[in-house]
Amino acid sequence: MPISSEHARTWISRWDRQQETYVPHREERFTVLLDALEAACGRPDPLVLDLGCGPGSLAVRVLDRIPAATVVAVDADPLLLGLADAAHHDRPGLRFVEADLGRSVWGADLALSGPVDAAVSTTALHWLPEPELRVAYGELAGLLRPGGVLLNGDDLGVDDAAPGIAELERNLLRRAAGPRGESLDDWRQWWGGVTEDPALAELVARRGAGPAAGHRGAESARLSAHERALRAAGFAEVGTLWQHGGNRLVCAITGASMV
Ligand SMILES: C[S@@+](CC[C@H](N)C(=O)[O-])C[C@H]1O[C@@H](n2cnc3c(N)ncnc32)[C@H](O)[C@@H]1O
Numbered sequence: 001m002p003i004s005s006e007h008a009r010t011w012i013s014r015w016d017r018q019q020e021t022y023v024p025h026r027e028e029r030f031t032v033l034l035d036a037l038e039a040a041c042g043r044p045d046p047l048v049l050d051l052g053c054g055p056g057s058l059a060v061r062v063l064d065r066i067p068a069a070t071v072v073a074v075d076a077d078p079l080l081l082g083l084a085d086a087a088h089h090d091r092p093g094l095r096f097v098e099a100d101l102g103r104s105v106w107g108a109d110l111a112l113s114g115p116v117d118a119a120v121s122t123t124a125l126h127w128l129p130e131p132e133l134r135v136a137y138g139e140l141a142g143l144l145r146p147g148g149v150l151l152n153g154d155d156l157g158v159d160d161a162a163p164g165i166a167e168l169e170r171n172l173l174r175r176a177a178g179p180r181g182e183s184l185d186d187w188r189q190w191w192g193g194v195t196e197d198p199a200l201a202e203l204v205a206r207r208g209a210g211p212a213a214g215h216r217g218a219e220s221a222r223l224s225a226h227e228r229a230l231r232a233a234g235f236a237e238v239g240t241l242w243q244h245g246g247n248r249l250v251c252a253i254t255g256a257s258m259v
Contacts, residue, residue: 001199001202002086003082003083003086003199003200003203004086005086005087005089005090007086007199008055008082008083008084008086008087009087011055011083011193011194011197011200012055012056012057012083012084012087014185014190014193015054015055015057015083015190016057017184017185018184018185018186018187018189018190019057019123021177021184021186022123022177022187023122023123023155023247024173024176024177024178024244024247025176025244025247026122028244029122029153029242029247029249030057030058030061030122030153032241032242032249033058033120033122033151033153033249034061034062034065034066036149036151036241036249036251037062037065037066037118037120037149037151038065038066040117040118040149040151040251040253041066041069041117041118041149043117044066044068045066045068045069045070046066046069046070046117046118047069047070047072047112047113047114047115047116047117048062048066048069048070048071048072048116048117048118048119048120049071049072049073049074049110049116049118049119049120049140049143050062050071050072050073050074050119050120050121051074051101051119051120051121051124051125051136051140052074052075052101052121052122052123052124052125052127053073053074053075053080053081053084053096053124054075054077054080054084054124055080055081055083055084055087056073056083056084056087056088056094056096057122058120058121058122059071059073059084059088059094059096060088060091060094062120063091063093063094067093068093069093070093070095070113071093071094071095072095072097072110072112073094073095073096073097074096074097074098074099074101074106074110075096075098075099076098076099076100076101077207078098078203078206078207079194079200079203079204079206079207081096081098082200082202082203082206083194083200083203084096097109097110101125101128101132101135101136101139102128102129102131102132102133102135102136103132103135104135104138104139105139106136106139107139107140107142107143110143112143115143115144115145115148116140116143116144116145116148117144117145117148117149118144118148118149118150118151119140119143119144119148119149119150119151120150120151120152121150121151121152121153121154122152122153122154123153123154123155124154125152125154125220125226126154126155126156126220126221127220128220129220130220130225130228130229133220133225133226133229134229134232134233136229137150137229137230137232137233137235138232138233140233141233141234141235141254144254145254146254146255147253147254148253148254149251149252149253149254150230150235150250150251150252150253151241151249151250151251152226152249152250152251152252153247153248153249153250154247154248154250155173155221155246155247155248156221156222156223156226156246156248156250157169157170157221157222157223157246158222158223158224158246159222160222160224161223161224166246168245169245169246170245170246171245172244172245173244173245173246173247176244176245223240223248223250226238226250230252234254234255235252235253235254235255236253236254236255237251237252237253238250238251238252239251239252
């Protein structure tokens, strides 16, 4: 049974509220990411990838900001992609693709029309263990045009380099998060709800025990793991554009010699 767009949007709006309880300043981080995306692409019709797109929260915000963009949004979770597709299938310029970013050659699954101007991602790439992160960044480096950018918003700690600062960053995030409202889902409640929704039974079954079925935890939650993997993939510049506590917008730029 097809899921109605309205039904999918209700779950996505609950997803956004659930994510906001874990990511204080989530909307502010989206806004800064989109500002940087616009500035970095320098054209009205960029080709943009959204890595670990979930139900498409960032992908649609990219199109709201840059309506002539083409956005290819990638995730390994068929349930989240099914919600995204049901809600946004009629959105011009937006395509959702199922692929595991930690597996090599996922770029081939995307059927891209040309070199990618930018990749964006939020609260996703810390899921990948470091060896898979290296695969993902290596594959991405081969898809981006020279001077192309990665803009990655995530909670990334500096425990290995500066444990005292890492503790202060966590303290700032706890303060910004504040107490959880009674009416809000947490991660477990949101997943419990979709799993019990008869309209989503087919997607729940497809999710099965695939690569996305279990949150494997904060595998690459250190900033240094991302810096190492990005440098190893050949990115020429890596830096932080915005941050509140450990919540960062990391930017990496490919060198002119790539591609
Ligand atoms: C917390 S959600 C964030 C989703 C979305 N970017 C957002 O900000 O709302 C993390 C996402 O990363 C995806 N993900 C985790 N590991 C992945 C992998 N190896 N390949 C593709 N997607 C993956 C999950 O399926 C999930 O949708």
